[in-house]
Amino acid sequence: MKKLLHTLHSFFVMAVAVSVGVLVFSCSEGTPGSDDDGGDNPPTLSSAKSIASFSFSLSNNTSLGRTCTAIKIDDTFHVTIPLGKPLTSLVANFTASDKAVVSIGTVELTSGETAADYSALVKLTVTAEDGSTATYYVDARNGIAEFDEEVLKFMRTYGIPGMTVSVGDAGKLVYSRGYGYACQETRERVEPDYMFRLASVSKQFTSMCIQRLIDDGKVSLDDRPFAEGGILAEDYPEHKEQNEKITIRNLLEHTSGWSSSMDPMFSSTTASLSSTETVAYALRNLDFANEPGTSFSYSNLGYCILGRIIEKVTGMEYEEYLQEAVLDRVGTTDIRLGSTGQAARYDREVVYYSQSGTNGYGNNMKRIDSCGGLVASTEDLIRVLLSIDGRDDYPEIFPQSTLDRMFKPSDVSPHRYALGWRVNHSIFYQGCAYHAGNLAGTSAFWVRGGDGHHTALLCNSRSYISGYDDVHYTLANTLHSYRNFPTEDLFE
Numbered sequence: 030m031k032k033l034l035h036t037l038h039s040f041f042v043m044a045v046a047v048s049v050g051v052l053v054f055s056c057s058e059g060t061p062g063s064d065d066d067g068g069d070n071p072p073t074l075s076s077a078k079s080i081a082s083f084s085f086s087l088s089n090n091t092s093l094g095r096t097c098t099a100i101k102i103d104d105t106f107h108v109t110i111p112l113g114k115p116l117t118s119l120v121a122n123f124t125a126s127d128k129a130v131v132s133i134g135t136v137e138l139t140s141g142e143t144a145a146d147y148s149a150l151v152k153l154t155v156t157a158e159d160g161s162t163a164t165y166y167v168d169a170r171n172g173i174a175e176f177d178e179e180v181l182k183f184m185r186t187y188g189i190p191g192m193t194v195s196v197g198d199a200g201k202l203v204y205s206r207g208y209g210y211a212c213q214e215t216r217e218r219v220e221p222d223y224m225f226r227l228a229s230v231s232k233q234f235t236s237m238c239i240q241r242l243i244d245d246g247k248v249s250l251d252d253r254p255f256a257e258g259g260i261l262a263e264d265y266p267e268h269k270e271q272n273e274k275i276t277i278r279n280l281l282e283h284t285s286g287w288s289s290s291m292d293p294m295f296s297s298t299t300a301s302l303s304s305t306e307t308v309a310y311a312l313r314n315l316d317f318a319n320e321p322g323t324s325f326s327y328s329n330l331g332y333c334i335l336g337r338i339i340e341k342v343t344g345m346e347y348e349e350y351l352q353e354a355v356l357d358r359v360g361t362t363d364i365r366l367g368s369t370g371q372a373a374r375y376d377r378e379v380v381y382y383s384q385s386g387t388n389g390y391g392n393n394m395k396r397i398d399s400c401g402g403l404v405a406s407t408e409d410l411i412r413v414l415l416s417i418d419g420r421d422d423y424p425e426i427f428p429q430s431t432l433d434r435m436f437k438p439s440d441v442s443p444h445r446y447a448l449g450w451r452v453n454h455s456i457f458y459q460g461c462a463y464h465a466g467n468l469a470g471t472s473a474f475w476v477r478g479g480d481g482h483h484t485a486l487l488c489n490s491r492s493y494i495s496g497y498d499d500v501h502y503t504l505a506n507t508l509h510s511y512r513n514f515p516t517e518d519l520f521e
Contacts, residue, residue, distance in 0.1 A: 077126035078157035080165050083108070089120040089141055097174070100181040105166040107181050107208070108147075109174040112515065116148040116169050128158040150218055168218065172206050176511050180208055180486075183504050187492035189472070190382050191219040194508060195407035197415050197483040200422030201518035205408055211379040211489070224378040224404045225487035226367050226394075228466030230473045231403040232332050234351055234364070236281055236449025237417070238339050240431050241354040247342050250278040250448075254334065255312065260341050261334070264305075268312035274321045277338065280331040281448040282439040286321040287311075287328060294329040294397055304333050304396050325441055329400040336399025347398050358426040359416045364405040367394035378404060381470030385493040389470025401468060407485040410475050412520075414483035422481065436462050450477075456506050465501065467491050474505040484509040 083099040083106040090097075093114050099106035110116055123140050125131050131138045132154050133145055145151070147169040155163045180192055191209035195202060207219035242248045254261040256273040271286070279285045293299050293311040302310060311330050318326065336347045343350045348366045356364055368374055371381075371390055381389035394402040415423040419432050427435075435448045445453050450462040457463060460479020466472070472488035486505060491497075 074157075074159035075126070075128050076157045076159045076161050078129045078155040078161060078163040079126050080106075080131065080153065080155060081124040083121060083123045083167065085110070085119050085169075086122045086141070089122065093119075095174075097169075099167070100178065100185065102181065102185045102209070104164065105168055105209075107177075108167065108169040109172040109177040110147075110169055112171050112173065114171065116171070117146045118144045119147050119169070120144050121147075121167075125155060126157065130156045132156070150216060166216065168209070170206065170208075173204070173511075173513070176204070176508065177206065177208070179504060179507055180206075183500070184209060184488075187490075187494060187497060187500070188384060189488045189490045189492070191223075191379055191489045192486060193219055193221055193223060193225070193407045194484070194486045195221065195411045196485075196508070196511075196514060197411035197481075198512075198514065199481050200415055200420065201516070202408060202411055202520045203514040203516070203518070205411075205519055213380070213382070219379060219489075220377070222363075222377060222406045222408055224363065224375060224406050225473065225489060226381065226466075226468060226471040227403045227405055227473050227487075228401045228468040228471050229329075230410075230464055230466040230475060231397075231399065231401045233449045233464055233475075234355060234403060235332050235335050235339070235347075235399040236435060237355045237427075238347075238351055239277065239281065239335060240427060240435050240448070242339070242342060243434075244427070244431055248277060248338065250276065250281075252277050254280075254338055260338055264337070264341065265309055265312050267309070269315075269317070271317050271321070272312050276322070277335070278448070279321050280328075280335050280338075282441065282446055283325055283327050283331060284322050284439065284441045285326075285328055285331050286317045286319040286323065287326065287330065288316040288318040289326050289328075291315070292329055294333055294400055295392075302396075304398065305337060307396070308334055308337060322441065325439070325443060325446060329397070332400035333397070339399070355413075355426065359409075359412050361409045361412055364403060364409050364413075366398055366402050367404040369394050375404070377406075379489040381468075382490040383470050384490060387469035387491075387493070389468075389490075392468060401466065405487075407487050410485035410487075411483055414475065414477050414485070415481075418477060418481050418483065420481045454502075456502055457509070461509075463505070465498070465505075467498075472501060474501060476505055476509045478509065482509070482512075 085097040087096045094111055097108050097110055099108040147167055151167040153165040180194060190213050191211050193207050196204040205221040207221050209219055211217045211219045211223055253259050253276050255268055275285045293307050299307045299310055339347055339350055383389040416426045419429055437447055438444050438452050439446050445451055451464050452462050461476055463476040465474045470490055472491045475485040477483055
């Protein structure tokens with residue numbers, strides 16, 4: 030009996046052990062939350078897929094002569110490669126997220142090893158361990174690094190998608206460079222000959238037209254357009270009597286005396302009016318803050334009126350006379366009146382990007398023609414500056430007497446405006462004449478150096494961050510002060 034009980038006990042213990050073993054086996058194979066690698070919920074894979082830095086190191090690209098480090102703006106790495114160096118077979122050094130794979134198309138890149146062609150905009154795909162992807166771009170261009178860095182840092186700080194800068198010296202185009210995007214949506218790069226809106230840099234062209242009319246004996250600086258027998262008296266018979274005191278000089282120097290409480294060219298009150306209708310409205314309604322010729326007050330209206338004087342005297346449209354009187358002599362047909370909508374932009378014209386809720390396409394360019402309606406490239410702006418610098422190393426379009434008149438500072442305080450040009454600013458060296466231009470979606474600046482050295486820069490956006498205008502001035506001065514350029518003439 031004892032033997033039978035012992036046998037039964039042993040059988041029971043064995044059965045329990047087998048049952049427990051089966052249970053453990055079952056849990057290890059199929060229970061949610063199991064730590065076994067073969068379970069239904071494997072460890073989470075990384076989704077990290079960023080590139081923290083990008084460069085072309087000297088050690089891997091000895092032909093470059095130096096390490097070229099990118100400046101990152103949003104999703105794009107901008108890299109300046111020394112002038113004359115090829116971009117077709119460069120080895121990139123980059124820092125990417127752990128376990129992420131970086132590729133160009135189907136070609137996987139290994140930092141410091143894989144050569145690739147960077148002569149056009151390059152799209153980088155970063156694939157995380159979990160299969161998700163991120164996209165970056167590399168915009169590598171030949172240039173002068175210390176010069177380009179100033180431009181790129183400005184763009185990054187103020188959200189400027191695209192820029193061009195050109196430099197003229199001693200009758201030559203010595204530097205011309207595009208930066209960033211003409212169109213962000215299509216990733217179209219800005220090239221050096223792309224056109225931008227000039228905004229108030231258009232005013233200097235209006236002044237040049239007036240100088241031509243003066244030289245031809247058609248008008249004088251002392252003419253009073255609205256006085257009895259004046260050029261525009263019959264066209265605008267209804268006006269406040271004080272307008273009859275205004276001279277062409279006052280219009281050019283911004284000393285007409287009108288109140289600055291409303292700018293008729295950009296007021297919602299007159300937005301639906303043509304340029305001619307706007308002038309008529311302003312002459313009837315705009316109050317005077319000072320007597321004409323006694324104080325400076327910047328006026329877009331004054332330059333709109335100058336455009337109407339040009340048309341009245343010549344019998345030609347403003348743009349037509351500008352081409353004949355100035356641009357044909359410079360040798361360009363690519364400075365022209367801008368189009369109003371994005372769909373109507375010219376070939377090689379950038380897209381304009383608004384900031385702070387403004388509308389980059391809210392202005393009728395025909396309406397603001399002579400005060401802010403032109404488009405041009407920085408290269409053509411340099412052609413113009415070389416043509417009016419009074420030197421014999423490039424064909425001049427005006428005699429020296431005309432240049433002396435155009436750049437002579439006003440006798441009216443603050444003595445920093447001539448006939449369409451700003452002068453005598455402490456930030457620029459003596460002899461410089463310059464002007465900025467701003468519209469929603471546009472920033473422009475050019476500097477005529479008294480020594481035959483000239484700079485032009487154009488942007489396809491305009492920031493409203495406090496201090497932007499001062500920094501824009503400083504950037505223009507910094508670029509204009511740079512001198513270490515090649516002697517090759519890029520116009521040839």
